[in-house]
Amino acid sequence: MKAMVLIKNTNSLEAFQMREIDDPIIESDEVGIDVETSGLNFADVMARQGHYRDAPPLPSVIGYEVVGKIYQVGADVVDLKVGDRVVAFTRFGGYAKKAKVSFRGAVKIPDAASSAESCALATQFTTAYYCIEEAMRVHKGDKILIQAAAGGVGIGLVQLATHHGLEIWGTAGGEKKCEFIKELGVHHAIDYKKYDFKEYIESRWGARPLDIVIDSLGGVAFKKGYSLLSICGKIIGLGASSMSGSKFNIFRTVKEGLGFGLYHPAQLLMASQSMIGVNMLQVSDHKQNVLERCLKGVVDYYEKGILRPHVGGEFSIEELPKAHDYLGQRKSMGKVVVHWQ
Ligand SMILES: NC(=O)c1ccc[n+]([C@@H]2O[C@H](COP(=O)([O-])OP(=O)(O)OC[C@H]3O[C@@H](n4cnc5c(N)ncnc54)[C@H](OP(=O)(O)O)[C@@H]3O)[C@@H](O)[C@H]2O)c1
Structure with a gap:
């Protein structure tokens, strides 16, 4: 599969390279997602610059969330099936054509939902929800x-x-x-x-x-x-x-x-x-039930119109460096995403 690999902690133009890498291996509690859109978060900018302690060692695929359709489900997965369109909280690995996540970190969304808006529901709105509703x-x-x-x-x-x-x-x-x-x-x-x-x-x-x-x-x-x-x-x-x-x-x-x-x-x-x-990465690693509760709470608030994502910038995957600069240079207001197709 194709992935935008972070190869160097440097400026956005030199930091990423589109590479062909192995498809993810889907474990029994995971789903594989054919990615249509990858979301950007400020933590990605910090990771690119080398300021993010929890980021995986280089070369790596970063990215916290994706929207796409499930192409494979593990044996223990409940409630999700092949063909479902989901927004999912990836633990890195989001800047790739295929991503894998625990089924607890994925929520179904309607086929008509905007992928850019849906990306906002994952890391950014789930973090906001955790702050106000859980913490x-x-x-x-x-x-x-x-x-x-x-x-x-x-x-x-x-x-x-x-x-x-x-x-x-x-x-x-x-x-x-x-x-x-x-x-x-x-x-x-x-x-x-x-x-x-x-x-x-x-x-x-x-x-x-x-x-x-x-x-x-x-x-x-x-x-x-x-x-x-x-x-x-x-x-x-x-x-x-x-x-x-x-x-x-x-x-x-x-x-x-x-x-x-x-x-x-x-x-x-x-x-x-x-x-x-608050560290949602740790919540996602050690308190999957809390993450699941927050993600479902966010989708519920979205459906009720309480949470209304604002899309700050949409780019193609090839324009990832541009998208990174847009976010990192404080130009964006709301969710920044890159589309794969
Ligand atoms: N702990 C967690 O689990 C968790 C999860 C998600 C996000 N976060 C954190 O929450 C914050 C917001 O994340 P986000 O993804 O929603 O990003 P964002 O708020 O869309 O973008 C970052 C914003 O921070 C402001 N900013 C202040 N000082 C800055 C500086 N020196 N350089 C660049 N920007 C600066 C800018 O807004 P102004 O132009 O208005 O200053 C910029 O637009 C980040 O600190 C991120 O690391 C934490």
């Missing part, structure tokens, strides 16, 4: 800050926060993105290219006004987000996009790592606060 309990009127609200995960978080009646602060880079998130439902949009988000919030709403912060930027932004939490506040850390850009550099990584801040559990205890880490 904590939210209540109407809670004050939430969502970082990078115009991104793939960000859009899902805004829609879920809106569904639960939260008051939403959202950050985004630039005026156009801020207009977009306001239309999406963010009450207080902050252009963090123009303003320091912490100063902006404190100067208007006072010290520690927030109940929830969802941080995907990492480094010093996490520390600032934490400092905005009220008593009983919760902060979710799910990424470190601020560390992307150049090639891996140990000194920069240590500096950014220290930027997160140093915390003692007593601090959290005294203020009745929580810090929650």
Whole structure:
């Protein structure tokens, strides 16, 4: 089969090569999928640049999700059959014409569903769903800050926060993105290219006004987000996009790592606060039932119109480098995908 193989941690043009590789071997609890569309995630950009610790060693096929039709099912698979069209959460291996996944990581979608929209349901919306519906309990009127609200995960978080009646602060880079998130439902949009988000919030709403912060930027932004939490506040850390850009550099990584801040559990205890880490790769590896529940929850919300994916860019598989730059250079708003046909 054909696959876009990551051969080098470098710029998008030199990083990938279309190669002929062996078809995946389908285990008894897995399904094989003939891929029509592969989704891109920011973690792919981090993996390409060599910043992603969990990425497989080179040469490798990365990619977290696909949409396509099942061509083979393992002996223990229930509920799915050859010919079903699915969206599936791949554990890498998504940038290929054929992908394999555990049956728990695949959900049926109608033949007419847009493959690009469906890709958004996998990693990005499942992550957003896990944050809001699994990792904590939210209540109407809670004050939430969502970082990078115009991104793939960000859009899902805004829609879920809106569904639960939260008051939403959202950050985004630039005026156009801020207009977009306001239309999406963010009450207080902050252009963090123009303003320091912490100063902006404190100067208007006072010290520690927030109940929830969802941080995907990492480094010093996490520390600032934490400092905005009220008593009983919760902060979710799910990424470190601020560390992307150049090639891996140990000194920069240590500096950014220290930027997160140093915390003692007593601090959290005294203020009745929580810090929650989210890593969907680990959830998918060790808590397949949780992943299955989240993926099904997302599809249910999609069918009810609560979650409405926004497609940020569609490319052909040959244009993968272009798609990577589009996402990595902060041009996208929503899901970026590459089509195989
Ligand atoms: N923990 C998990 O399991 C998990 C799962 C999925 C995603 N994530 C994380 O969630 C975040 C969002 O992922 P996504 O796939 O939905 O991507 P995305 O939000 O669509 O794209 C990333 C966005 O991050 C913002 N950003 C801030 N600083 C940046 C920088 N230095 N370089 C590039 N972009 C920067 C940009 O938006 P602005 O232009 O508005 O700043 C950019 O558009 C990422 O940090 C990702 O690693 C974590």
